[in-house]
Amino acid sequence: MNQGRGRSIPAIRSALAGLGLLAAGLCGTQPTPATAAEFTAAQKSEMGGVIRDYLLQNPEVLQDAMAELERRQKVQEEAKRSEVVDRNAGPLFNSAGDAVLGNPKGRVTLVEFFDYNCGYCKRSLDDIARLMKAEPDMKLVLKDFPVLGPGSVEAAYVAAAVRNQFKGEQFWQYHQKLLGGQHGPVGKAQALAVAKDMGANMDQLQRDAASPEIKASIQGTMQLADALALTGTPSFVVGHDVVVGAVGFDELKGHVDNVLKCGKAACS
Numbered sequence: 001m002n003q004g005r006g007r008s009i010p011a012i013r014s015a016l017a018g019l020g021l022l023a024a025g026l027c028g029t030q031p032t033p034a035t036a037a038e039f040t041a042a043q044k045s046e047m048g049g050v051i052r053d054y055l056l057q058n059p060e061v062l063q064d065a066m067a068e069l070e071r072r073q074k075v076q077e078e079a080k081r082s083e084v085v086d087r088n089a090g091p092l093f094n095s096a097g098d099a100v101l102g103n104p105k106g107r108v109t110l111v112e113f114f115d116y117n118c119g120y121c122k123r124s125l126d127d128i129a130r131l132m133k134a135e136p137d138m139k140l141v142l143k144d145f146p147v148l149g150p151g152s153v154e155a156a157y158v159a160a161a162v163r164n165q166f167k168g169e170q171f172w173q174y175h176q177k178l179l180g181g182q183h184g185p186v187g188k189a190q191a192l193a194v195a196k197d198m199g200a201n202m203d204q205l206q207r208d209a210a211s212p213e214i215k216a217s218i219q220g221t222m223q224l225a226d227a228l229a230l231t232g233t234p235s236f237v238v239g240h241d242v243v244v245g246a247v248g249f250d251e252l253k254g255h256v257d258n259v260l261k262c263g264k265a266a267c268s
Contacts, residue, residue, distance in 0.1 A: 056122055081242045084227045086119050092141075092224060092237060097217030099142040099163050103133045106139035108259045110252070111237040113145035113225055116155040116179055116186040118233040120246040125180045135256050142175065143221045151187030156218055158191035161208035165200050174198055210236040241265035 004010070016061050039047065085092060085143050086267060102110075112128065114121040132140060144160060146152035159178065177194045179185060196202055208214060225235070228242055236243040236252065239259040255265040262268075 005123075009148045017129050021161055027144070029170075081228050082240045085237060085240050085242070088227065090223055091220055094216065095141075095143075095220065096213065097160060097163075099171050099175065100138040100139065101142065101168065102138050103136060105135045106135075108135070108256050109139040109141060110139060110256060111141045111143060111236075113143045113221070113230055113233055113235040114179070115144075115146050115148045115152045115233045116159070116191070117148040117152045120232075121234045122179055124234050124246045125176065127246075127252060129176075129253045130249050131252055131256065134253060137260065138256055143224075144218055145221055145225050145230070146218070147233065149185075151185050153218075154188035155186045155191040157214060158188055158195065158205070160214045160217060162191075162200060164208050165205065166198070170198075188198065239263060239265045 094110060110131070112121075112124075114124075129139065134140065144156035146156040155178065159175070162174055163171055174194060177198075178191055181194075192202070192205070195205055228235075228237075230242070230244070232244070234246055236247075236255075237253075238255045241255070241264065243255060243265065258265055258267045
């Protein structure tokens with residue numbers, strides 16, 4: 001047992017117990033938690049000294065408390081996000097404005113919130129490509145989440161218009177070229193250039209990019225991301241769970257496999 005200046009641990013425990021009994025012990029009633037108002041100034045000073053001495057002798061308690069606080073906050077955050085996923089399953093997994101790749105009738109759906117200027121999204125591109133090959137029963141939904149400036153917003157609008165012309169594998173090729181092939185900032189000019197190079201109808205594309213339907217689709221994605229408390233890209237939804245960050249192929253595949261196995265991204 002640790003010893004230090006001032007009170008010993010048994011004395012601290014005794015003092016804490018005694019303070020909790022002050023309001024009830026003399027009356028013969030069962031002990032009840034005391035409020036701050038029930039303590040005298042002297043008792044409050046004594047309690048402060050007891051707590052200070054205990055923490056000085058056992059500073060690891062603070063680390064344990066912070067770790068427990070973080071754990072509880074994470075649990076609460078995950079529970080809240082799961083509720084948002086359940087409430088918004090339609091627009092999250094089956095929005096008409098999103099790109100649908102992989103197996104459209106797959107038993108598990110992976111949703112990616114991405115930005116065409118996101119370096120971590122570029123890094124995840126190969127992981128997603130590998131995952132579609134490794135998981136033939138997976139549906140991939142791409143959601144434009146342009147949070148990195150005006151250029152990202154412009155590129156998102158153009159890409160959404162391209163989806164009206166390019167479907168499935170053809171849009172995947174467009175997505176790969178725009179996300180993975182640019183070495184500088186991506187904006188409207190870059191998004192249009194890739195579309196033109198792939199043979200898109202540019203007049204139709206320009207009209208679609210300015211349509212209220214595409215504006216509403218992207219705004220809907222932004223609202224979903226806000227409800228899920230997403231603060232960056234890439235972020236993924238698989239099953240009822242949210243996975244934040246470029247976590248790599250192995251972790252993403254593990255989540256997908258778990259959903260196929262037990263219906264959750266993490267099986268107990």
